[in-house]
Structure formats: structure tokens, C-alpha cells
Amino acid sequence: MPAPTVTIQAEGLAKRYRRHLAVDRLSFQVREGEICALLGPNGAGKTSAMRMLVGLSTPDSGTASIAGTPVRLGAPVLRRVGVLIDGPAFVPHLSGTANLRLLWSAGGRAWPPPGLDEALDLAGLGAAIGRRVKGYSMGMRQRLMLAAAFMRRPDVLVLDEPANGLDPAEVRALRRHLADRSAAGATVLISSHQLAEVQQLATHAVVLNHGRLAAAGPLGDLVGAHASLEDAYLAMTDGYHDAAL
Amino acid sequence: MLRFELTTQLVRVRTLIALACLAGVPVAAAIPLAAQPGQRNGNESGLFGASPYSAANHAMASLEFMAPLLLPIVVALLACAIASADRDWGVLRYLYVAPVTRERLLAAKLAATALATLIAVVVVMVAGFAAGTVVFGWHPFHIIGAAPLTTGEATGRVLAATGYTLLCMLAMAAIAFTLGLLLPRGAEALAIAVGFVVVASIINGQHALHAVAAVLPVHYWQNWIGLFDPAGAPDLALGAGVQLATTVLCTTAGWLILRHRDPAA
Numbered sequence: 001m002p003a004p005t006v007t008i009q010a011e012g013l014a015k016r017y018r019r020h021l022a023v024d025r026l027s028f029q030v031r032e033g034e035i036c037a038l039l040g041p042n043g044a045g046k047t048s049a050m051r052m053l054v055g056l057s058t059p060d061s062g063t064a065s066i067a068g069t070p071v072r073l074g075a076p077v078l079r080r081v082g083v084l085i086d087g088p089a090f091v092p093h094l095s096g097t098a099n100l101r102l103l104w105s106a107g108g109r110a111w112p113p114p115g116l117d118e119a120l121d122l123a124g125l126g127a128a129i130g131r132r133v134k135g136y137s138m139g140m141r142q143r144l145m146l147a148a149a150f151m152r153r154p155d156v157l158v159l160d161e162p163a164n165g166l167d168p169a170e171v172r173a174l175r176r177h178l179a180d181r182s183a184a185g186a187t188v189l190i191s192s193h194q195l196a197e198v199q200q201l202a203t204h205a206v207v208l209n210h211g212r213l214a215a216a217g218p219l220g221d222l223v224g225a226h227a228s229l230e231d232a233y234l235a236m237t238d239g240y241h242d243a244a245l
Numbered sequence: 246m247l248r249f250e251l252t253t254q255l256v257r258v259r260t261l262i263a264l265a266c267l268a269g270v271p272v273a274a275a276i277p278l279a280a281q282p283g284q285r286n287g288n289e290s291g292l293f294g295a296s297p298y299s300a301a302n303h304a305m306a307s308l309e310f311m312a313p314l315l316l317p318i319v320v321a322l323l324a325c326a327i328a329s330a331d332r333d334w335g336v337l338r339y340l341y342v343a344p345v346t347r348e349r350l351l352a353a354k355l356a357a358t359a360l361a362t363l364i365a366v367v368v369v370m371v372a373g374f375a376a377g378t379v380v381f382g383w384h385p386f387h388i389i390g391a392a393p394l395t396t397g398e399a400t401g402r403v404l405a406a407t408g409y410t411l412l413c414m415l416a417m418a419a420i421a422f423t424l425g426l427l428l429p430r431g432a433e434a435l436a437i438a439v440g441f442v443v444v445a446s447i448i449n450g451q452h453a454l455h456a457v458a459a460v461l462p463v464h465y466w467q468n469w470i471g472l473f474d475p476a477g478a479p480d481l482a483l484g485a486g487v488q489l490a491t492t493v494l495c496t497t498a499g500w501l502i503l504r505h506r507d508p509a510a
Contacts, residue, residue, distance in 0.1 A: 092334065
């Protein structure tokens with residue numbers, strides 16, 4: 001049986017913000033049907049790497065590809081990608097529905113998107129979807145942003161801290177939705193600090209530390225002889241947390 | 246994308262209030278003169294003095310009053326918001342992954358800015374004509390110290406003056422738009438754009454600074470008034486050229502800013 005296709009590929013990605021080297025020669029792959037967790041301490045370069053993977057940031061060196069196509073700002077291949085990055089963001093004086101409509105039609109497509117009903121079910125905003133977003137709680141904004149990512153029924157998902165602000169029931173619903181999408185062949189890359197959650201969801205993980213790749217592979221291999229992903233993660237991030245404590 | 250810009254900016258309470266202010270000035274200016282239609286406005290000269298003679302007179306007097314400050318402030322407000330609001334809200338990154346290319350984004354923003362500028366100028370003219378029609382009625386365009394204009398002459402000159410003012414406001418919009426792209430926050434861009442208009446107006450009033458004033462677009466904004474002056478119009482071509490040059494220069498600068506800025510930086 002042939003190996004699943006590589007959908008997300010980072011090859012030697014590097015990004016420097018002034019004197020700070022945020023990402024240093026980062027290479028990894030995520031294949032079709034995998035749920036890959038991008039892990040690392042705060043400032044390890046997870047969000048910077050994700051920005052480069054969706055074209056929001058130009059790498060100083062290296063390439064980011066999705067489905068074999070190098071990604072740049074506004075690249076057509078991004079039509080296949082559902083994105084949540086740097087937190088939710090909306091036009092505050094418009095309703096949830098109007099925001100979804102604008103974000104969808106900005107890509108030059110006719111309303112409604114193919115996965116709208118399913119995405120709205122997951123968001124579970126009910127009548128609030130018709131209210132102005134500026135009155136939304138943090139959790140509601142996060143759910144609406146997830147709906148924006150899912151409504152296009154993408155076959156690639158790049159989600160930065162998708163469970164932020166969600167309650168336990170919502171986290172479970174999100175986990176099930178991502179598992180379903182993955183089972184249907186979607187490729188999922190998520191960043192998270194919630195290791196217990198990651199352990200329940202991810203099939204693979206990429207661990208960053210100080211902008212560099214610390215480890216990558218199937219989750220079972222990474223956990224190895226450790227009691228949990230948390231123990232393995234702390235061992236891989238070379239005492240960062242000990243120093244922080 | 247144009248729909249995105251129009252929906253988020255034009256159909257917005259702040260924008261509607263700004264446009265209502267533009268419309269309110271000609272109405273407010275007509276009310277005190279309601280008792281003297283067809284008579285000179287006190288000792289005023291020029292368009293202000295002839296304002297109560299006809300709807301067209303009142304519309305052009307309103308434009309003369311608003312074109313130096315209030316109209317450019319509203320135009321700057323709209324242009325800065327169109328340039329920067331999506332970045333201020335954080336929505337810009339989600340537009341890029343929609344995906345929208347830089348070229349489409351800039352084209353939509355420029356089209357929305359031009360449309361917003363046109364709407365602002367039209368609101369002033371429509372409000373001036375509407376208030377003038379109700380209060381003073383339709384009569385031949387009166388020029389103090391000269392024969393009234395025929396309908397054809399008046400129509401041509403009103404259209405020329407409106408077109409020229411639109412060109413001037415497009416230059417203002419281009420300046421504000423570029424500042425909106427350049428500066429981190431839309432509010433900063435608006436403050437600097439308004440400051441520019443105020444400082445340029447002050448420089449324009451200083452004879453010693455004529456050489457500086459002559460290279461600024463603000464210097465030429467009121468040149469259209471000469472179309473209604475018995476002494477004749479100054480050279481509108483030079484003013485139009487300066488406005489066009491400003492618009493092209495600022496639009497090019499805006500493109501370079503958008504092209505070279507890393508949206509995540």
C-alpha cells in the first residue's frame with residue numbers, strides 16, 4: 001500500500017524578526033489523513049512556522065508547500081486550507097453571519113460555502129450568529145472563527161490553538177470533528193499547549209524548541225518509554241519549564 | 246473584495262454620521278438666509294454673497310465653504326479606514342488566506358476609496374442643491390458684478406467645479422490612504438492626514454511660504470472658484486495636474502508599501 005501523500009511540507013524554513021531568530025532551519029512533513037500537533041514552549045516558533053505555511057509570512061530561507069505547491073501570500077492553493085491563526089478576528093460591527101459571508105465571498109466564491117451547516121452546528125452559536133460580533137465572548141469568537149475555517153470544507157487545516165476559550169464540551173466536539181475530517185482524508189496541523197488534549201487527538205507531533213526542530217514523528221514513537229506525552233515533551237524541551245519554574 | 250470594503254466601511258454608523266455632517270452644513274447654512282431669497286447675503290462677496298439667489302448658487306457656496314477643511318477631513322476619515330481597518334481588526338490575515346492576492350486587495354481598496362470620495366462630494370452637492378431648491382428656488386446663477394449665467398453656462402461651470410473638486414479630494418484620499426497603509430493604526434493615519442490639511446492651509450496663507458505652498462495639492466483646491474468670478478478662472482490645468490500627480494505618487498507608494506510589507510511583521 002503506497003504511503004499517504006505529503007500535504008504540508010516545511011523545508012529548511014527560517015525566519016528572523018530583527019535580532020530574534022524565531023524559526024531556524026525547520027523541516028517536517030504532514031501527510032494526508034494525519035493529525036499533527038505542533039508543540040513547543042511559548043516563543044518556540046510554532047505560530048511563526050504556521051504563518052509561513054499559510055503564506056502570511058515570507059521565510060528568510062526555505063520553502064513551505066501545501067499539496068506540492070509552494071505557498072505565498074494569497075496563493076490559490078489556500079482555497080483548500082482552513083486557517084485559524086493568531087486568534088479570531090472579525091469586523092466588529094457586523095453579525096456573525098455577515099462576517100462568514102464576507103470572508104467566504106472575499107475569495108471570489110458564491111455564497112453559501114459547501115460546509116456551512118456543519119460548521120454552524122459545530123460553532124453552536126444559535127441565534128447569536130445574527131448578532132454583532134463585538135458583543136461576543138472570547139469562546140463565541142473562537143467558535144465563529146472555527147466555523148469560518150470549516151465552512152469551506154477544507155482538505156487541509158492549519159489551526160493555531162483551536163481549543164482556546166472553548167469549554168470541555170466544545171473541546172470534545174472539536175476533537176470529534178477533527179477526527180472525522182482526518183478520517184475523511186483531511187490533513188490537520190494544530191498547535192497547542194494542552195498536551196492531554198493533543199494525546200487524545202493527534203496521530204503525529206512536531207516538537208519545536210528555540211525555533212528548532214526538537215523531535216518529529218508518530219505520537220506513539222515520541223512518547224516512547226515515557227509515561228505520558230507531557231513527560232516526553234518536557235524531556236524534549238530540555239528543561240525549559242524547570243527554568244521557568 | 247470590493248463588496249467587502251463597501252460593506253465594512255460605507256454601511257457603517259461612523260461613515261453615515263460623517264456623511265450626514267456633510268449634508269447638514271448646506272442645510273444649516275440655508276436656514277438663516279431663508280428670509281432673504283434673491284438678495285445679497287449681507288456684505289459678503291463672491292459665491293457667499295450670491296448664495297441666496299438660487300439653488301445652484303447655494304450649492305456652490307456650500308462647496309466653497311466645505312472644500313478647504315470639512316470635506317477633506319471626511320474624505321481622509323473614509324480613506325484611512327478603508328486602508329487600515331481590516332488590519333486594525335486583524336481581519337487582513339484572514340483575507341489573505343481566503344485567499345485574496347495583494348493585487349486584488351489593493352484594487353478593491355482603491356476602488357472603494359474612489360467611490361467613497363465620489364459619494365462625499367456628491368452628498369455636499371446634492372445637499373446644497375436640495376436645501377437651495379427648498380429655500381431659494383431655481384433661478385439663473387447669479388454672479389455679483391456680472392450678468393447671470395445662462396442655464397447652459399451654469400451647468401457647465403457647476404460640473405467643471407464639481408469635477409475639479411472631486412479630483413482634489415481624490416488627491417486627499419490618496420494621501421490619507423497611503424498613510425493608512427503605512428502607519429500601524431488607522432487613527433494615527435487620520436490624525437496625520439488632518440494635520441497635513443491644516444498645516445498646508447496655514448502655509449498656503451503665508452506669502453513668504455509661497456514656494457512651499459505651490460508644491461502642495463491644497464494650494465490649488467479653491468481654484469475652481471474663479472469659474473464663477475467675473476475676473477475669470479485661474480489656470481485649472483496646473484491644479485488638476487498637481488492633484489493627478491499627487492494621486493499617482495501616493496497610489497504608487499501605497500502599492501510599494503503593501504507589496505513589501507510582511508503582513509505578520
